[in-house]
Amino acid sequence: MGGQHFLPLTQLERQEMLGAMGAKSVADLFQDIPGEILLQGPLALPPTLSETEVFQHLSSLAAKNKNTREYVSFLGAGVYDHFIPSVIRHIIGRTEFYTAYTPYQAEVSQGVLQSIFEYQTLICQLTGMEVTNASLYDGATALVEGAVMACGITRRSRVLLSRAVNPFYRQVLQSYFNGRSYKVEEIPLQSGKTDPDQLQHSLSEETAALIVQTPNFFGLLEDLQGVADLLHEQGGLLLVVADPLSLPIFKTPAEYDADIVVGEGQALGSPSSFGGPLLGFLATREKYLRKLPGRIVGETVDINGKRGFVLTLQTREQHIRRERATSNICTNQALNALAAAVYLVTLGPQGLREVAGLCLQKAAYAREKINSLAGYAEAFPGTYFKEFPVCIPGEAPALNKKLLQSRIIGGLDLSKFYPELQNTMLLCVTEKRTCAEIDLLVQELEAWR
């Protein structure tokens, strides 16, 4: 039998304990399961493996993948290959953090609670917003929660959604909204950005929120000057999807007078892990604090007047308010929030500006070189951060196949999400990409033409 080293009871103890409770055999403990459904034989599962064997088995599965440590990656689209300081793995690897449950008993959970309180403060600093929660599942579900929140605040049911928002997020919002009375109206693109005329046209007194992303899915900065005023005049809210690593240098959603900010925090210290775990964040104005979904950590004092932290405003939550809760969320992404907090303080204000600046410079270098290649062209003009779409002389999957031979993981095939963008690839250049790696990409692109 496998896993015995996780099970401390000996056969003798089992007998002794059964005796102590007046049971004759283990079967007595399962007599409440109706005979018709009591399993007769063993489950048909693959054979048990020892620790050595299981590690070999998993290593062989892992070895069938081409990972971004051994290959040079230019993929972004919401999950990014940024530098992860080694301190993070050691801190989130403390078993006091990772083998704890949600901090229900605050007096013995100050480690998790204080770290989340610090995380909340850091997210407010980064976005410029006033309050946030303890984290959500990912950027996509954070967008859903933000949209639901906006509908609740405005008591309206129609949201305007820019087509330049991450298509994965848009799909998730649609799935969630299909079940209920909320409606999504998409604002089309104009040269890779949210079409301002269509936006004006669609905006009405029924609009709960406008959802825009900046930098948007194509890496372009949206022009959000005055947009919040337009919404606020009609009683709607501005919901901005933000890349946290653009915020140290680019204008924050708060400076655009946004009401709700959501985003994906994986770039803050978590590996890509085939797309999960990720880290959703949602920040807003203080006046909407009680409309926030999920866990919130607050400061208080103990019986002796000493500062401490607790889960607070729980009357918003499912375990108290049940069907009237602001959301059903309970387990979130606490360990990834801790990683994000450690990341942010490790980099500090100067390091964060440097990371953003390096991405900006290196992506600009790659963009200029690639756009100048014969057969390649800039897809849209504008101000970019770390991602950019390129028109390529052929189909993206074929190019990516060729790049793999040079140990390069190429960009995202945009035609899968935007049929009008045939032969267009979304590339991402982070601070980790070296000049030599970018030059190799450029060389391979030129050779493929």
Place this chain on the structure above:
Amino acid sequence: MKKGKALIFEMGHAGRRGYSLPPLDVPPKPLAELLPQELARQLPLEIPELSEGEIVRHYTNLSRSNFAVDLGFYPLGSCTMKYNPKINEEAAGLPGFAFLHPCQDGSTVQGALELIHRTEECLKEITGMARFTFQPVAGAHGEITGLLVIQAYHRARGEDRRRVLVPDSAHGTNPATAAMAGCEVVQIPSDARGMVDLAALQKAVDEHTAALMLTNPNTLGLFEEDILEISRLVHAAGGLLYYDGANLNAIMGYARPGDMGFDVVHLNLHKTFSAPHGGGGPGSGPLGVREELAPFLPLPVVEANENGYYLDYERPLSIGKVHSFYGNFAVIVKAYTYIRMLGADGLKQVSTDAVINANYLMSRLKQTYHLPYDRLCKHEFVLSAVKQKKKGAAAADVAKALLDYGMHPPTVYFPLIVEEALMVEPTETESKETLDQFIAAMEEIDRRIGENLTEITRAPHSTPVGRLDEVKAARQPRVRWSREKDREKD
């Protein structure tokens, strides 16, 4: 106010740094060219500046003020706080898993897809379901995905069913999820045995019933003995049966939700399948369904053909996506590792020992604490501190007093149908000595309530902070740090 541990914002010094970044090795452009002034951040960025060592010390010290499974007994009912095998962490940390981008070409992630496929095969066998999606990253996320699938199923049959039945003993996530899916919640009372009241259920099911959400064993730790009749009643009205898998740890290898008649099942890989809880996530809440519901599962699912594994997006009836990508892949790796190490016999032994431990504790503790439903339990049971309350100490006081014994308390005040509830789930990874220590502690607390009540009602005494004022936290919410001078303005 006395100071507790320093916050990171109260530490550090301008100009200190904790990082080292790669150089700018491309010819730089003037910043104004890449970042026009009107798009530049003007807000200050007030993040502390510390050296690497200071940061490590801060968080290491913080970790030392936190209780965890690796430190002691954690019988938090409904949360299955079992030991988290270390090999899980090693496996999930393999670069071939940790450093994969979700949009890589299928040919470059064959091992990851194979792992998801293999895990799905195992979970299908354990639960008796036909297909699984791994997109949900938590139990509640599995629930909302399940209800979206159920709604899509009914709609495809031309029916608009919007009522979700939920027992009064259910987890709060069940009614909250139903509301989130745009459904109306109908509460079903429990009977004197602590089980679904069949007569009430019969009255409640009708042509509007979308589903009954049920945990089995239920939150009292009792196996719903009438499950086949419940299934018949719900299905006869055209409704579906939803299984909240929070309590699967009680019955692996003994019974399967699929055989009980459940149509939709979510599991908590961070409970039953030993992935750690991370202080509140990341979790994983895969959703399994019967064959008829498989077409409605989220996009994509992992399929295999002669060329290997691939992500199948060609599913016209699918509800769409519920997560950016494929869920918490790293957590799936941990659960798969666990399943392979335990195997069929090992998983059955897990449930056996979980049930032995719970019944042993229950049989001993009911002598001191009231046991409202005195019958065979599964992996957990619910005591009531009503006797202690009469002497002046509520369930919360018993819980706080336990902290001084170096143990985490049971879940308190849940399920709602038990007054002064103490919900105890020992799990299978605890030794008899630990259980005996817990019994002794609980008995001693009861004695001390009679001897020195205020010592109990002012507990804990030995923790990093004393009893915290939750009312103040909610009345004057302070949810981020600010400087003292700014605080005065608040």
